[in-house]
Amino acid sequence: MSNNILTGLRSFAPNLENLKLKNITLKKDGTAKFDFICDKAIELDQKREIEKRVRSAIPNYFCNLKVEITKIVADRELVAREIVNYLSVGHMSVAHSVSENSVSVENVNGVTVFTLSVDSDVFGYFNDTNACEDLANHLSECFCGKFKGKLQDLGKSKYDASILKEKVNSAEYETIKCRYLTVSDVVKIWGDDIEGRATYIHDAELISGIATFAGVITAINQKFTKSGKPFYIFEIDDTTGKISGKIFMTKEKEKKMEKFNVGTQIIARGELSSFNGMPSFKIDDIAYCIFPDNFKPIERESKSVPSAYSLIKPEPLIETTQSFLFSQEREIDECLLGKTFVVLDIETTGVHYLDGDKITEIGAVRIKNGKIVDKFQTLINPEVKISAQITELTGIDDEMVKDAPTFDKVIPDLFKYVDGAYIVAHNIEFDYKFIKYMSKDSGYIFKNEGIDTLAFARDTVKGLKNYKLNTVCGHFGIEFLHHRALSDAHATAKMFLELVAIKKSLP
Numbered sequence: 001m002s003n004n005i006l007t008g009l010r011s012f013a014p015n016l017e018n019l020k021l022k023n024i025t026l027k028k029d030g031t032a033k034f035d036f037i038c039d040k041a042i043e044l045d046q047k048r049e050i051e052k053r054v055r056s057a058i059p060n061y062f063c064n065l066k067v068e069i070t071k072i073v074a075d076r077e078l079v080a081r082e083i084v085n086y087l088s089v090g091h092m093s094v095a096h097s098v099s100e101n102s103v104s105v106e107n108v109n110g111v112t113v114f115t116l117s118v119d120s121d122v123f124g125y126f127n128d129t130n131a132c133e134d135l136a137n138h139l140s141e142c143f144c145g146k147f148k149g150k151l152q153d154l155g156k157s158k159y160d161a162s163i164l165k166e167k168v169n170s171a172e173y174e175t176i177k178c179r180y181l182t183v184s185d186v187v188k189i190w191g192d193d194i195e196g197r198a199t200y201i202h203d204a205e206l207i208s209g210i211a212t213f214a215g216v217i218t219a220i221n222q223k224f225t226k227s228g229k230p231f232y233i234f235e236i237d238d239t240t241g242k243i244s245g246k247i248f249m250t251k252e253k254e255k256k257m258e259k260f261n262v263g264t265q266i267i268a269r270g271e272l273s274s275f276n277g278m279p280s281f282k283i284d285d286i287a288y289c290i291f292p293d294n295f296k297p298i299e300r301e302s303k304s305v306p307s308a309y310s311l312i313k314p315e316p317l318i319e320t321t322q323s324f325l326f327s328q329e330r331e332i333d334e335c336l337l338g339k340t341f342v343v344l345d346i347e348t349t350g351v352h353y354l355d356g357d358k359i360t361e362i363g364a365v366r367i368k369n370g371k372i373v374d375k376f377q378t379l380i381n382p383e384v385k386i387s388a389q390i391t392e393l394t395g396i397d398d399e400m401v402k403d404a405p406t407f408d409k410v411i412p413d414l415f416k417y418v419d420g421a422y423i424v425a426h427n428i429e430f431d432y433k434f435i436k437y438m439s440k441d442s443g444y445i446f447k448n449e450g451i452d453t454l455a456f457a458r459d460t461v462k463g464l465k466n467y468k469l470n471t472v473c474g475h476f477g478i479e480f481l482h483h484r485a486l487s488d489a490h491a492t493a494k495m496f497l498e499l500v501a502i503k504k505s506l507p
Contacts, residue, residue: 008053015040018144023195028187032062036069039144074112074143076105083114086138087131094131097122112145117152126151129304176443177301178203181238183214183267183289189256191285194269200297202240204272204279205441211272211281213243214289217264232257234283236268240297245270245283265291302445303412305419311405312413314374317365317490332370335506336497340421341367341451342376343496345488346431347394349382353437358382359407360396362414362435363485365493366421372493376417377486379404394483408442415444426469426492428452453496456507460499469495 010016018039025033034054042050051067058065072078080103087095097118104115114135118126126132132149139147179200186196198214199207215238223231232247245268247253260266270283344364350357364376379396381404391397414435425431428450436446457464457472464471470482473491476498480491500506 008057009050012049013046015042016046020141020144025193025195026062026186027193028189029064030062031064031066032058033066033068036067037072037144038069039071039073041071042069072143074105074139074145074147076103079103079105079112079114079139079143082139082142083116083135086135094118094122094125108148110145112139112143112147113150114139114147115150115152117154119154123151123153124307128307176206176303178206179240179298179300181214181292181295181297183265183291185288185290186267187288189259189266189286189288190253191269194267194285194287196267196289198238198267200240201236201238201243202297203300204241204243204281208272208274210269212267212269213245213281214238214267214291215265216291217260217262217266218242220260220262234260234266234268236266238291239295243279243281245281247283247286265289300445302447303415303443306412306416309413309416311409312376312378314366314376314417317372317375333500333504335504336367336370336500338369341424341493341496342418342421342448343367343424343489343493344418344431344435345425345485345492346434347396347483347485348434349384349386349390351430353434356384358384359434359438360386360390360394360401361485362410363487363489364414364417365486365489366417367493367497370497372490372497375486375490376414378410380410381406407438411439411442411444415439415446418446418448421448422451423448424451424453424492424496426453426472426488426495428454451496451507453492453499456499456503457495459507460503 006019006021010019016038020037021034022037023033023035025031025035027033036050047067047069050069051065054067055065077100080100083103084095084098084100087098098116102117104117106113106115116126116132132151136147136149179202180197181200183196183198186194188194194212196214198212201213201215204211204213213236215236217234218237219233219235221233221235223233225231230249232249234245234247236243236245265288267287267289268281268283269285270281273280273282342364343366344362346359346363347361348357348359359380360382361379362377365372366374366376379401381401383406386396386398386401423432423446429452432446432450439446453472454467457467461472461475464475469488469492470480473480473495476495478491478494478498481487
């Protein structure tokens, strides 16, 4: 509805070309309020025409129409302030280096061009990321018209370059962005008016304080406080997840509880906190709404690839086995040329990551153009006790990992190491899924294509008694120390190259 209204309004007068609809408020009493912004002055007859066109586009139920049009001009001071505010939330790694004084603004052929004057280290960050594009899109939403970003390199920083580099490269400074959905036909039941924008329930773990969620009521339960006062718990499902919201009763709310049933679509706002590690949502404002048809959640954006390693750096891998040195000299299969593969293996406290098992070691080797070139290896402090059974299997005990980095400190470097590569593992369903699950809280989303050498071996080498890693490696005469991550990864890499040599293609 809003897009159709805007298209019609912009077309009937040149000064309305950049008109934007910022907000729609629909109330149960039949009031509809439309808030517009524009960069040009609006004449009285134009406002009346806008009201007329909006009236014709909305249902007759809304008999009380209010139209507000605010003139907003993208002057330098306002744009600079909004840029600084946005960077402090969306790009914290460089926010310290951009002030309002470092922003200039000019209008070029109807486009507002902002220029950021920054030091070389920060200049590199903006060039390597989409920060300027993000800013331009954000400013277009806040103001009217089109925006474009430019950079001016001021040269070497007066600050310690290593400190600046650490700030720019550090994953700690990059925030995980929440995702939002939009509902329509919001009709208040009680509390203050709610705009139709809600956070994905799946992203509730990323926020606290005042929050808004929308979805379908899947359960309604009445409970009682210790003093005997009733309260209700609504379970809300938006298809990305479920959250329970508490509603404490007043006389007004008690009268309106009959309006809710399982299946009712609502949007609710209230205080979100954490209790015993789980989200706790206290609902203050609630309204009917219509959930979007055929809603398909967008994937959460990953943090960007770090521009430098911070803790675990790749090291050259020196091959000493004579037989493998010989195999490395053979002709490289064409399917390997121009491609990078990272072969990895992990050791863990158990096999059930959903039940709290953790990673204790990551080992990986990288293959470029058919050659094994380097390695990536680290022990990891799982922050849980390692059982005697696991120690017997892997040789890794609590003492070995007590001073090792935790997984969240290692994952930025692993994410950089696998950038642009196929991920290869033996029984990839275990290793890759474990890493993906462990990484999500840190904001790193792995989307690398995977290759499973277990399936590859079954398809390529027939007649083995089983296809465990040691069995397949034994078939090719590959020796290794089983159940240590780097040794397993190195052996898997050699085996992968042998399988490709036989198959003459990737799986």
